[in-house]
Amino acid sequence: MKYPTVTNFINGEYGAANGQLLDVYSPLNGDLISKVPLSSAEVVDQAVIAAQQAFPDWAKTPTKERVQVFYQYKYLLDKHLDELAALITEENGKTIEEAKAEIKKSIEVTEFACSLPQLTSGEVEQVSKGVECRSEYHPLGVVVSITPFNFPNMVPNWTIPNALALGNTMILKPSEQVPLSANRVADLLAEAGLPKGVFNVVHGSREAVEALCDHPGIKAITFVGSTKVAKIVYRRATANLKRALTLGGAKNHLIVLPDANEEMTASNVAASMSGCAGQRCMAASVMIAVGPVDGIIEKLCEEARKIIPGKNLGGIISKEAKERIEGYITEAEAQGAKILVDGRGVVVEGKENGYYVGPTVIDYVTPDMRIAREEVFGPVLSIIRVSSVDEAIEIENSSNYGNAAAVFTQSGGLARYVAERVSAGMIGVNIGVPVPREPFSFGGWNESKFGSGDITGKSSIEFWTKLKKTTTKWNPEAKTNWMS
Ligand code: NAD
Secondary structure, three states: OOOOOOOOEEOOEEOOOOOOEEEEEOOOOOOEEEEEEOOOHHHHHHHHHHHHHHHHHHHHOOHHHHHHHHHHHHHHHHHOHHHHHHHHHHHHOOOHHHHHHHHHHHHHHHHHHHOHHHHOOOEEEEEEOOEEEEEEEEEOOEEEEEOOOOOOOHHHHHHHHHHHHOOOEEEEEOOOOOHHHHHHHHHHHHHOOOOOOOEEEOOOOHHHHHHHHHOOOEEEEEEEOOHHHHHHHHHHHHHOOOEEEEEOOOOEEEEEOOOOOHHHHHHHHHHHHHHHHHOOOOOEEEEEEEOOOHHHHHHHHHHHHOOOEOOOEOOOOOHHHHHHHHHHHHHHHHOOOEEEEOOOOOOOOOOOOOOOOOOEEEEOOOOOOHHHHOOOOOOEEEEEEEOOHHHHHHHHHOOOOOOEEEEEOOOHHHHHHHHHHOOOOEEEEOOOOOOOOOOOOOOOOHHHEEOOOOOOHHHHHHHHEEEEEEEEEOOOOOOOOOOO
16 A cells, blocks of 8 residues: 555544545556545544634634635645645546646635635624614634545635635545545645644545534535435535535536537537546536537547547546446447447556546437436536527526536627526536636536535635624614614
């Protein structure tokens, strides 16, 4: 094993492994690289106690002082960019360039957190003669962030800088498939000067998550992962009277109109379906080809063929995930779809035990096929052919998900027509991966997100805080007791 067994990080210290251990394999070559503890409710309780003890002092620290830690943290993310990226690549399988891009997004979110003193100064107004109302943001207490495998550094950082800069203390429960990056985040936060107990990491899976949802000492939970688990966590956390925001899976549609710029569309669609080996919630999954767009499809296939597993295409998280993805392709083929580029059965020289699926483009998929409706989470693009824009919108609208949607066209009017009618939280016009950048917030619609508000940007301020409203009167001469 290249790395020692991962341990939990509680109250500024790494503790001994607790509970059953799970093997951690690198998707790059199938090597066993570490083991991770599947923590019990008892460990969750220890972490909650540490975070509760750290809360009063941290909450009292002025925001301007709290964010000093994050200026330092941003510097450390930058300083350790290469090392952090190498670790992400090893445990998640994505390419080094993709891993670096992920950390750069963590840096951007951290920069936003550093601006929070400017955004959370509260409000004050004289509401009637001699009477003043003021509102202030207050932290909630101990909060939790539960994260998926596909962005081991960025998704935890969607929540950590904002929640902590706003005065909360946190327990991170990272994906058991990528536990190593989470502990490096803990190291860097400690090095940046974060007091003990403000940030804790509890490793594990279902048992730990259920204990977090049930623990009475926890005030709020965010979750990012599959829709199936997002629903479970949302229901369980809110049933226990916690604030919850749970982000789920996706099935993103890219609507390509005949007047779209061929080159730009082909390269954007290819990058969107294959980036991070299709294992991102913003990936293009279905391209809806409106009318005659064969030139674009041809170029798209050319682009896809330039994407080589093990070179500019990373691995799939596990052997089971690889088999699941290949199963979707085989089923679509059996149902009559035409495979234009086939990524099944890929073996990378020197990495024969790695988990790879090559870029796959499938034409003549129909909306009723499983591959057209379910999240595939691999570098696979289904093309559905339609003859009108309205038909394309109808197909997009029929999806249970609603994370992202995009339209490719040269016509401003048509772009607007589509953007107004698609049912998704993040829309791209001639952009294949329409991730909003700070201070805009990230979050989908429909079964891609449960709870109100978004997870990053300005919208997250409301989630991580509660407002205190104080009404003050210093004019005894005013005889009225109310609305003076
Ligand atoms: P997952 O749902 O399997 O796991 C996410 C987290 O839930 C992990 O920490 C895991 O330990 C925990 N978990 C798993 N099963 C559980 C259970 N039965 N009860 C309680 N907790 C459980 O997701 P994943 O496979 O790690 O990540 C991929 C998914 O995440 C995809 O569906 C992808 O679309 C989604 N995702 C969504 C967004 C978004 O912003 N909407 C971003 C990234 C990933």
